[in-house]
Amino acid sequence: MNIEGNSFGDNATIHQGNVYHYSSQGASDRCLADLRSTDPRDDKIRIEQTKGGLLRELYNWVLENDKFKLWYDDDDTKGQLLWITGDPGKGKTMLACGIIDELAVQTRLENPESKIILSYFFCQGTDSRINSAVAVLRGLLYLIIHQQRSLISHIKSKYDIAGKSLFEDVNAWTALSQIFITILQDTSIDNTILIIDALDECGTDQAKLLDFILQHSSLPRVKWIITSRNGPVIEQKLSTHHSRALLSLDLKDNEASISDAVETYIKHSVSxxxxxxxxxxxxxxxxxxxxxxxxxxxxxxxxxxxxxxxxxxxxxxxxxxxxPSDLKEVYTRMLGQILQLKRGSHTYCMQLLATACATYRPLSLSELGFLSDLPRAISEKPGAVRRVVTMCGSFLTIRDEIVYLIHQSAKDYLSTEAFRTIFPSGMGKIHHFLFSRSLQGMSQILRRDLWGLKAPGVLIDEIMAPEPDPLATARYSCVYWADHLCDGISEDWTRINDLDDNGVIHRFLNKHYLYWLEALSLQRSVSHGVTALNKLEALLTAIQ
Incomplete structure (x- = not known):
């Protein structure tokens, strides 16, 4: 449209281009979408499938446990927080899944007429997206608001000003914790049940989350269940927290019940x-x-x-x-079997295990094949990568084309007892290698209009990734390359030239900066780009 030759009054407003109108409902939907870092319901399904399914016989003992019944039945402040502790592999996560299933039918998750809200979160130390205190609050809030949409008003007052950064910037914990308490105190909710699994795997701000839970364990109309391994920080906090609201259920004190459940699991598995x-x-x-x-x-x-x-x-x-009957000895045996593979195969397995341990989230088969620097004859064929994953024994498992470490204890073993085998040159070396591979992969793939949209102003909700997705091998790299650089730099600054003028980072940003931002936008991850640049700036300041 040509507007030349027209005259307008002094107070006229002129807009040329498309006009989009957003309803308040649409704004609430965007707020909820930005709040979502994960859907805990999807995490629960994935975990159950990865572990072979959930049998009621494996957890129904806890429903008759005296401490669980005291927690469930009491309406006063005596027993509002049930803390379930146990060693690795004792079934804490599946116990949490079972308790969720039993409680869900009485809450709005499955009964819209109920006035009880149930929210839960599964921490996983192997995935940086779901192992921080902020991620826990975001996940809990997401499920709460999904059940009672009117509660989103407590978030929108701040979200309308800050946008998505409310959930991601340096003040995210402060803002979300305040919002969380305000929602729990909302009188439109009769009762709220909150379940957090594997709190020991919360790697970022675990102490903050622990203090937050203990501080608010006596809130009226709110009940908590927490599961965790016995760790020094958690044990110290619990031992010094004297409250009538805290009930401790240690699986060591329920060995007979656990043994019966394991026997049932064995019978089911063998059959x-x-x-x-x-x-x-x-x-x-x-x-x-x-x-x-x-x-x-x-x-x-x-x-x-x-x-x-x-x-x-x-x-x-x-x-x-x-x-062996000892879990660590089982891992040692598994690693020994890998090392006995013919030379090429065991080398590929070591590369995969090192990459799986050092990356900040589970990788797709194509991402893992590329970042591990497997030969192209393997890395470019997901089926071939899958076969190498299978050679890694039971350390790795595949679900929906994503490769996961089988258990947090497996990562702990590979990163400690097997450290010299998996990381012969040190962890910093593998981080720097992953940084280099990421930059190499992005430089090869990123270009203008990567998805062929031919419409720069199109809304992200209106597009779908093409098949095959040209970003498939570089999605992880686009988000986390700067993190690997920071974790891969040793104290010997004289050997680092990545940040020099005309160094690899300078050349990458000079040629691919806008393409990188476009790739991030296609993943709804532009905020990660801002974080990456802030980390680079801080790194430059530190080494100058």
């Missing part, structure tokens, strides 16, 4: 093992052999079953006999 499906006598022998060595550890059973799936029926009993 589904194809190689012995038609041999009841062998099934009984396998069950007895596993029960004698399991030590009440679900994870041990899961790892053994994965190995039994790879052997013939006549070798099954011998395999169980060879597998």
């Amino acid at each position: 589904r093992l194809d190689v012995v499906r038609d041999d009841k006598a062998l099934q009984d022998e396998l069950e007895e052999a596993m029960q004698q060595k399991a030590n009440g550890t679900f994870l041990w059973v899961s790892l053994v079953m994965k190995e039994l799936e790879q052997v013939e029926s006549w070798d099954a009993l011998q395999v169980i006999d060879e597998i």
Whole structure:
């Protein structure tokens, strides 16, 4: 439209281009979408599928536990916080999943007529997106508001000013914790149940979250369940917190119940093992052999079953006999089997395990293949990458084309006891390598209008990723390359030239800066770009 030749009054406003009108409902939807860092309901489904499904028989003992019933039945401040502790692999997460299922039918999650709200969150130390105190509050708030949309007003008053940065900037914890308490005190809610699993895996601001929970454990109309491993920080906090609201349920004090649940899990797992499906006598022998060595550890059973799936029926009993009963010794055995693979294969496995441990979230098969620097004959074929993942024994598992470490204890083992094997040159070296691979991958892939939209002003909600997605191998790199640079720089600044004028970062930003921002926008991750640049600036200041 040409507006030349027209005259307008002094107070006229002229707009040329598309005009978009947003309703208040649309604004609330955007606020909720920006609040969402994950949907805990999806995390729960993924976790249950990864662990082979949830059986009621594995957790129903806790429903009859005296401390659980005291927590559930009491309406006063005696027992509003139930803290479930236990060693790795004892079934804490599946216990939380079971409790959620039992409670959900009585709450708005599954019964719109209920006046009780249930919200939960699963921390996972292997994924930086869901292992921080801010992520926990965002996840809990997301589920609460999903059940009662009117509560979003407590967020929107600040969101309308700050936008998405409300949930991501340096003051996110302060703002969200204040909003969270205001919502819990809203009189339109009768009762709220909050469940946080694996709080020990909250890697960022764990102490803040712990203090927050204990400080507000006596809020009226609010009940909490927390699960965690026994760690020094958590033990110290709990031992010094004297409150009638705190109930402690240690799985060590319930060994008989756990042992019965593990026995049920063994029977269920063996019955589904194809190689012995038609041999009841062998099934009984396998069950007895596993029960004698399991030590009440679900994870041990899961790892053994994965190995039994790879052997013939006549070798099954011998395999169980060879597998140690101690979890760390099982990991040592698994690592030894990898090291015995032919040279090329065991090298590829080491590269995958190092990358899986050092990255900040689980990677897709294509991302893992590229970042691990596998040969192109492998990295460019997801099926080939999948086969290398399988060679890594039970350290890694695949769900929906995403590769996960099997358990936090597996990452702990690889990063401590097996450190010299997995990171022979040190952790800093692998971080710097991942930074370099990221820059290399982005430089090869990023270009103008990567998705061929041919419409610069199109709204992100109106587009879908093309198939195949040209960003597939570089999605992770676009978000986390600067993090790996920061974690990969040693104290010997004289060896670092990445930040020099005309160095690799200078050349990358000079040529690909706008393309990188476009790639971030396609992932709804522009804020990560801002964070990356802030980290680069801080790094430059530190080394000058």
